[in-house]
Amino acid sequence: xxxPKNKAKLFSLKYLFVDFVRITGALPxxxxxxxxxxxxxxxxxxxxxxxxxxxxxxxxxxxxxxxMIALWYRRHHIVCNQEFYNTKARWFLEHVLCIPxxxxxxxxxTMKEINDHLTAGELVSMFPEGHVNDGSxxxxxFKSGMVLMAMRAKVPIxxxxxxxxxxxxxxxxxxxxxxxDVNQLFGSRPTMTDIENVTEKLFQKENELKExxxxxxxx
Amino acid sequence: xxxRTEIFEKLKEILLFADPKNxxxxxxxxENTKLVADLGFTSVSVLxxxxxxxxxxxxxxxxxxxxxxxxxxxxxxxxxxxxK
Numbered sequence: 001x002x003x004p005k006n007k008a009k010l011f012s013l014k015y016l017f018v019d020f021v022r023i024t025g026a027l028p029x030x031x032x033x034x035x036x037x038x039x040x041x042x043x044x045x046x047x048x049x050x051x052x053x054x055x056x057x058x059x060x061x062x063x064x065x066x067x068m069i070a071l072w073y074r075r076h077h078i079v080c081n082q083e084f085y086n087t088k089a090r091w092f093l094e095h096v097l098c099i100p101x102x103x104x105x106x107x108x109x110t111m112k113e114i115n116d117h118l119t120a121g122e123l124v125s126m127f128p129e130g131h132v133n134d135g136s137x138x139x140x141x142f143k144s145g146m147v148l149m150a151m152r153a154k155v156p157i158x159x160x161x162x163x164x165x166x167x168x169x170x171x172x173x174x175x176x177x178x179x180x181d182v183n184q185l186f187g188s189r190p191t192m193t194d195i196e197n198v199t200e201k202l203f204q205k206e207n208e209l210k211e212x213x214x215x216x217x218x219x
Numbered sequence: 220x221x222x223r224t225e226i227f228e229k230l231k232e233i234l235l236f237a238d239p240k241n242x243x244x245x246x247x248x249x250e251n252t253k254l255v256a257d258l259g260f261t262s263v264s265v266l267x268x269x270x271x272x273x274x275x276x277x278x279x280x281x282x283x284x285x286x287x288x289x290x291x292x293x294x295x296x297x298x299x300x301x302x303k
Contacts, residue, residue, distance in 0.1 A: 106262050108269055108280040144263040152270055192237050192267055 015075065017095040026072070033165070033172035035069045038212060044178040048074060051118040051155040052179060055146055057139050057206060058127035059164045066162045067125050070174040076123030079114065081131070103130055111149065118153035128202070137164070139206060144192075144199040147182055151190070156181045159202060161209035175209040221302060226295050233271045237264065250292030272298065 039045040048071065056067055064078045077097045085093055085100035093100075099117075101110050117124050128142035150157045159177035182198055190198075211217035221229070227250070234245045244258055254260040260268075265285045272294070273279055278301045288294050 105284045105286045107284040
């Protein structure tokens with residue numbers, strides 16, 4: 001991966017609350033989940049430097065925490081559904097760097113905010129399925145918006161698969177895939193068909209990570 | 220300063236590039252053509268259009284959302300206002 005132009009600030013007063021949550025929550029979380037982080041290959045093991053868009057399957061509301069456990073060393077923002085954001089949890093979500101998005105009526109300021117975070121060298125996590133999946137173990141089809149966002153900010157997409165954490169007493173397993181530079185997949189401006197094809201590739205990649213998570217495919 | 224017709228033509232080019240499979244519908248379109256109902260746009264298509272408009276016309280969309288642009292005419296209105 002290329003050396004990033006921008007590097008996110010590690011310490012800042014605006015991050016005081018989220019840092020407090022991360023520090024106080026780290027030990028109990030690690031003890032409870034005993035996370036097992038699996039990497040797709042050697043390239044996936046490399047530290048993510050600069051901005052990147054993390055995408056993951058969405059089994060439950062704890063998925064953002066699971067992703068943070070997998071990439072604890074970086075500050076990152078979570079894109080969450082506006083309906084979920086506009087609840088009593090709003091203050092908390094706002095201070096743990098969530099970005100609300102209205103899936104049915106996307107605001108362009110939201111897109112700009114995501115773009116600004118990415119270009120500033122920060123991580124943004126999102127769930128391209130749009131909603132928590134139905135629990136059947138199968139992922140919903142992915143929405144293509146993430147490809148556009150990554151292309152606009154010129155950052156790679158890092159696919160992550162979180163194995164459903166059942167039973168609750170079991171170890172948490174998260175598979176981290178190799179970063180995919182979507183910008184290198186196109187010579188010039190892509191068409192919508194190109195973007196849909198990349199989305200399909202990312203969906204297949206998630207399924208490959210799923211096979212690794214379930215031990216049905218070797219790394 | 221671009222005229223309304225020039226903006227429309229430029230917008231058509233963007234739409235044709237974005238979705239060449241929908242060429243016939245886009246070429247027949249006018250200012251009253253609905254983006255979602257007539258051209259079959261999804262949220263991602265609208266987002267694509269917005270990014271392409273920003274790059275082509277050189278401004279950034281402000282505090283507006285997808286539903287603020289029901290028709291091609293509404294998009295042209297917005298571009299025209301931004302270019303003034």
